[in-house]
Amino acid sequence: MSKITIVGSGNIGFSLAKGLVKSGQYKAADITLTRRNIAALKQEADLGFGTSDQNAEAVSQADIVVLAILPQQLRKVMEEIQPVVRTNQIIVSVVSGVSCADVKTVLGGHSVVVRAMPNTAIAIGQSMTCIATDNATDEVVAQVEALFEAVGAVVVIQEDLMTSATALCACGIAFFLRAIRAASQGGVEIGFHAHDALKMAVQTAKGAADLLLQTQNHPEGEIDKVTSPKGCTIAGLNEMEHHGFSSAFIKGIKLSAKKAGGLYND
Numbered sequence: 001m002s003k004i005t006i007v008g009s010g011n012i013g014f015s016l017a018k019g020l021v022k023s024g025q026y027k028a029a030d031i032t033l034t035r036r037n038i039a040a041l042k043q044e045a046d047l048g049f050g051t052s053d054q055n056a057e058a059v060s061q062a063d064i065v066v067l068a069i070l071p072q073q074l075r076k077v078m079e080e081i082q083p084v085v086r087t088n089q090i091i092v093s094v095v096s097g098v099s100c101a102d103v104k105t106v107l108g109g110h111s112v113v114v115r116a117m118p119n120t121a122i123a124i125g126q127s128m129t130c131i132a133t134d135n136a137t138d139e140v141v142a143q144v145e146a147l148f149e150a151v152g153a154v155v156v157i158q159e160d161l162m163t164s165a166t167a168l169c170a171c172g173i174a175f176f177l178r179a180i181r182a183a184s185q186g187g188v189e190i191g192f193h194a195h196d197a198l199k200m201a202v203q204t205a206k207g208a209a210d211l212l213l214q215t216q217n218h219p220e221g222e223i224d225k226v227t228s229p230k231g232c233t234i235a236g237l238n239e240m241e242h243h244g245f246s247s248a249f250i251k252g253i254k255l256s257a258k259k260a261g262g263l264y265n266d
């Protein structure tokens with residue numbers, strides 16, 4: 001079993017750790033999580049994970065190192081671990097806007113670096129994770145693919161598309177969550193209690209996603225089945241479009257992608 005050290009036990013680092021254990025393929029004892037303040041890792045320790053506030057020591061004991069700190073925290077952390085990084089370790093960076101070349105500039109040209117862009121559904125094994133590398137071998141990429149396949153779906157992409165993947169998938173989960181919240185707010189206005197409205201919106205969204213996943217049909221084909229002529233669905237849908245629904249989504253994704261590309265030097 002590979003030993004994994006996740007540097008940075010924040011939203012995505014801890015979600016990844018929980019998802020890996022939930023998958024049944026990894027044991028908490030094989031995963032170490034780090035933070036600057038060890039006292040902040042009590043929840044992780046209670047779940048059986050290894051915990052540490054010594055990044056270099058924790059990294060030196062790992063086969064796979066996942067960098068899960070903020071872009072602005074990365075340079076300092078990489079300088080700390082640089083002396084102990086070995087070429088037989090895989091460095092997986094989930095840090096937005098930081099290229100494999102950026103990582104190697106600090107860790108050394110021979111380090112083996114793969115980028116991964118998951119989303120927070122990783123905690124329940126439902127992430128959409130995109131993976132990219134500049135020159136890690138196919139064998140290394142397959143190992144990283146296997147790691148993230150334990151916690152959701154994986155697509156291997158070209159590295160120059162990683163900021164786009166960040167916007168569409170990592171930020172994207174927040175966009176869909178907001179859409180569900182908006183639907184529930186509409187539901188309250190037309191007569192449901194908030195709790196019921198949210199439950200209805202969530203299940204309806206899940207049904208829509210599962211319909212596409214299971215049938216592989218195009219969304220517009222499924223929409224055509226809902227919109228009866230002169231009916232209430234097309235009336236609502238067209239009203240949303242008059243107010244820029246698709247346009248707002250597209251513009252939001254484009255802005256997130258632009259922002260994601262500049263995070264390292266912000």
Ligand SMILES: NC(=O)C1=CN([C@@H]2O[C@H](COP(=O)(O)OP(=O)(O)OC[C@H]3O[C@@H](n4cnc5c(N)ncnc54)[C@H](O)[C@@H]3O)[C@@H](O)[C@H]2O)C=CC1
Nearest residue numbers: 008009010011012034035036068069070071094095096170
């Ligand atoms: N939150 C998300 O949904 C996703 C985030 N990412 C990327 O993951 C990275 C982390 O993001 P979040 O988890 O949202 O941030 P976060 O702020 O929740 O987590 C960062 C963690 O790193 C810890 N940390 C800071 N300095 C440290 C140091 N010197 N040593 C050890 N730990 C240290 C912090 O205490 C914190 O727990 C970012 O680069 C982000 O771009 C990627 C995909 C999704």
Ligand SMILES: O=C(O)[C@@H]1CCC=N1
Nearest residue numbers: 096166167170171263
């Ligand atoms: O908002 C952010 O910058 C991070 C990266 C993708 C998701 N969260």
